[in-house]
Amino acid sequence: MTLNATQKGANRVVSDGRKWWKEQIIYQIYPRSFKDSTGNGIGDLRGIINQLDYIKNLGVTAVWINPIYASPNDDNGYDISDYRAILPEFGSMHDFDELLAGLHSRNIKFVMDLVVNHTSDEHYWFEQSRSSRDNPYRDYYHWWPAEQGKPNFRWSYFDEKGEAWKYDKQTDAYYLHYFSQKQPDLKWENPKVRQEVFDIMKFWAEKGVDGFRLDAFQFVSKDTSFPDLPESYKKDLSEVIKYHGMGPNIHEYLREMYNEVLSKYDVFAVSEGAGSSFEDAHDLVDEERNELQMAYHFEGVDLKKSVDNPPTCLDFKSLHTKWDKSFAHKGWISIFLANHDCPRMVSRFTNDSPKYREFASKLLNTFLLTMRGTPYCYFGDEIGMTNISFKDISEYQDIAAINGYKKAIHNNEDMTEFMRELTVFSRDNSRTPMQWDDTENAGFSDVQPWLKVNENKNVINVQLQNSMPNSVLNHFRNLTKLRNESSTLVYGEYELLLPEHESLYAYTRTDDNNQYLIILNFSNSEQVFDLSMLSGNQYEMIINSHSVNNHEINGELHLLPFQSVVIMVV
Numbered sequence: 001m002t003l004n005a006t007q008k009g010a011n012r013v014v015s016d017g018r019k020w021w022k023e024q025i026i027y028q029i030y031p032r033s034f035k036d037s038t039g040n041g042i043g044d045l046r047g048i049i050n051q052l053d054y055i056k057n058l059g060v061t062a063v064w065i066n067p068i069y070a071s072p073n074d075d076n077g078y079d080i081s082d083y084r085a086i087l088p089e090f091g092s093m094h095d096f097d098e099l100l101a102g103l104h105s106r107n108i109k110f111v112m113d114l115v116v117n118h119t120s121d122e123h124y125w126f127e128q129s130r131s132s133r134d135n136p137y138r139d140y141y142h143w144w145p146a147e148q149g150k151p152n153f154r155w156s157y158f159d160e161k162g163e164a165w166k167y168d169k170q171t172d173a174y175y176l177h178y179f180s181q182k183q184p185d186l187k188w189e190n191p192k193v194r195q196e197v198f199d200i201m202k203f204w205a206e207k208g209v210d211g212f213r214l215d216a217f218q219f220v221s222k223d224t225s226f227p228d229l230p231e232s233y234k235k236d237l238s239e240v241i242k243y244h245g246m247g248p249n250i251h252e253y254l255r256e257m258y259n260e261v262l263s264k265y266d267v268f269a270v271s272e273g274a275g276s277s278f279e280d281a282h283d284l285v286d287e288e289r290n291e292l293q294m295a296y297h298f299e300g301v302d303l304k305k306s307v308d309n310p311p312t313c314l315d316f317k318s319l320h321t322k323w324d325k326s327f328a329h330k331g332w333i334s335i336f337l338a339n340h341d342c343p344r345m346v347s348r349f350t351n352d353s354p355k356y357r358e359f360a361s362k363l364l365n366t367f368l369l370t371m372r373g374t375p376y377c378y379f380g381d382e383i384g385m386t387n388i389s390f391k392d393i394s395e396y397q398d399i400a401a402i403n404g405y406k407k408a409i410h411n412n413e414d415m416t417e418f419m420r421e422l423t424v425f426s427r428d429n430s431r432t433p434m435q436w437d438d439t440e441n442a443g444f445s446d447v448q449p450w451l452k453v454n455e456n457k458n459v460i461n462v463q464l465q466n467s468m469p470n471s472v473l474n475h476f477r478n479l480t481k482l483r484n485e486s487s488t489l490v491y492g493e494y495e496l497l498l499p500e501h502e503s504l505y506a507y508t509r510t511d512d513n514n515q516y517l518i519i520l521n522f523s524n525s526e527q528v529f530d531l532s533m534l535s536g537n538q539y540e541m542i543i544n545s546h547s548v549n550n551h552e553i554n555g556e557l558h559l560l561p562f563q564s565v566v567i568m569v570v
C-alpha cells in the first residue's frame with residue numbers, strides 16, 4: 001500500500017542517552033498464576049522454567065516476576081518474612097538460580113520485585129521489634145507509645161477499617177501499616193534499616209539480577225512526627241499519594257541507594273509510583289540526579305476509574321501525550337496498561353466482548369509496543385485475556401477485595417454498588433491462571449487452581465493462538481520483533497496527529513532513519529484517516545491487526561472497528 005507522506009521529523013528530538021534498560025520489552029509474570037509444575041494448584045518457579053522457550057518466543061527481553069520470597073502470603077508475597085529465601089510453594093533457591101541462568105542463557109534480563117516499604121509482621125525484625133520497647137530492632141519500624149494518646153489518623157489500603165495505626169498490647173504502642181496489619185512499615189529514617197535494604201539488594205545483585213522494581217517506594221520516607229493532616233485527606237483515600245508519597249528524605253535515601261548499590265552493578269531500578277506531579281517524577285529519574293532509572297506513574301491505569309464513565313479515546317491519548325511531552329527531552333518512564341493490581345487491559349480500556357476483544361487487545365498491544373518509554377507487558381495480555389468479573393465475594397481471594405468488603409460494611413456503604421465496582425476493578429481480574437489450552441484447568445495445573453480459571457479459556461488460549469497466524473499472540477510477536485529491530489520505536493520522537501479526533505489515536509515515531517505512523521481505531525465503527533494531511537513520501541503497511549488489506553480510497557484510509565496499524569515510511 002502506498003500513502004502520501006507526513007511532516008517527517010518536525011521538532012524531532014532524539015535522545016542520545018541510549019541505555020540497555022531503555023531498550024527492553026519487559027514481561028511481567030504473576031508467579032502464582034503462570035504455571036503449576038507440582039500439582040498443588042499454585043504456579044511456581046519450575047513452571048516458569050518449563051516455559052522459558054515460550055517466553056523467549058514472545059520476543060520480550062526482560063522478565064519481572066512478582067515477589068517470590070518467603071512470605072505468609074497475607075498479600076500474595078508482598079509481605080516478606082525472609083528476603084534471602086524463596087517461598088517454598090514457589091520452589092527453592094536452587095530453582096531460582098536455574099531460572100536466572102535459563103533466562104540469561106536466552107539473553108533475557110531479570111527484574112526482582114523489592115518490597116521494602118514494609119515487611120511481614122512475621123519477619124524476624126518485626127518479631128523482635130514488637131517484643132519490647134528496648135529491643136535493638138525496636139527502631140526498625142514506626143511505633144507510637146500509647147501514653148502519648150492516639151496517633152493522628154493515617155490511611156491504610158488494606159485495613160478492614162482503613163486505619164494504618166494498629167494497637168499492639170505487648171508494648172502498649174501502635175505500629176504503622178500503610179497496607180495490611182500484617183505489613184508493618186519499615187522505618188527508613190533509621191540508617192540501620194537502609195543498610196539492611198542495601199545489603200539485600202547486593203545479595204541479589206551478586207546473584208546476577210539485572211534490575212529491581214521498588215514496590216510502594218514513594219512511601220518510604222515519612223514525617224515521623226506524624227502531624228495532623230487536613231480534613232480532605234481524612235475523607236478521601238485518593239489523597240493518599242499526595243500525603244504519603246515523596247516524603248521529606250526520599251531523595252537522600254535514593255542517592256544513598258545509588259551510591260551503595262545501583263552504581264556498583266549493571267542494574268537498573270524502577271519505582272512503583274512517581275509522586276503526584278511531573279516534577280516529582282523527574283526528580284526520581286533524571287539521570288544527572290543519580291537516583292533511579294525509571295518510574296511508573298499511575299495516571300494511565302487510574303484514568304477515569306469509574307464503572308459508568310469509562311475512559312474515552314480522547315482521555316487516553318491526551319494523557320499519554322501529556323506524559324510523553326514531559327519526558328521528551330529528559331528522564332525516562334515505563335509504559336504499561338495493566339499489572340497484577342489492575343483489571344485486564346482489554347476490559348478496562350477497549351472492549352472485551354467476544355465480537356471485538358481480539359482486535360481491541362491487538363490495538364492496546366500495538367500502543368504499548370510503539371510508544372516511547374520501556375513497555376511492561378502483563379502476562380496473558382499477549383493472548384488477550386479478559387476480566388473474570390466474579391459476582392460473589394466468596395469467589396475473591398485478594399486481601400484488597402476481602403478487607404475492602406469488610407470496610408464497606410463497616411462504613412454502611414451501598415453494597416450493591418461496592419460489588420459492581422469490584423467486578424470491574426478488582427485485582428483478582430488480572431490474577432486468574434494463565435490460559436495455556438482449553439482443558440479443564442486451562443493447562444495451568446492438573447488440579448483445581450488457587451483462583452478460578454476464566455471460562456473463556458476455550459477460545460482464548462496459547463495453544464489455539466499458536467496455530468493461528470493472525471492471532472493476538474502472533475500479532476504480539478510481530479510487534480516485539482519490530483520493536484527489537486527498530487531503535488526508532490524506542491528513542492524516536494513521538495508526535496500526536498488529530499488531537500481532537502474522538503475515535504482515532506494516530507501518532508508518528510520518528511528519528512533520522514525512519515518514521516512510523518501508528519493509527520488505532522478505538523471505536524466499534526469504521527473510521528476514516530484522511531491522508532491529505534500528509535504529503536511527500538511513500539508508506540508501507542507493516543503491521544495490521546486485521547488480515548484485510550486497507551487500500552487507500554481517494555486519499556482516505558478506512559479502518560475497521562478496533563483496527564490498529566503500523567505503517568512505515570519507505
Ligand code: NOJ
Nearest residue numbers: 075078115179215216341
Ligand atoms: C504494590 C503492589 O503492586 C501491590 O500488589 C501490593 O499489594 C502493595 N504494593 C503492597 O506491597
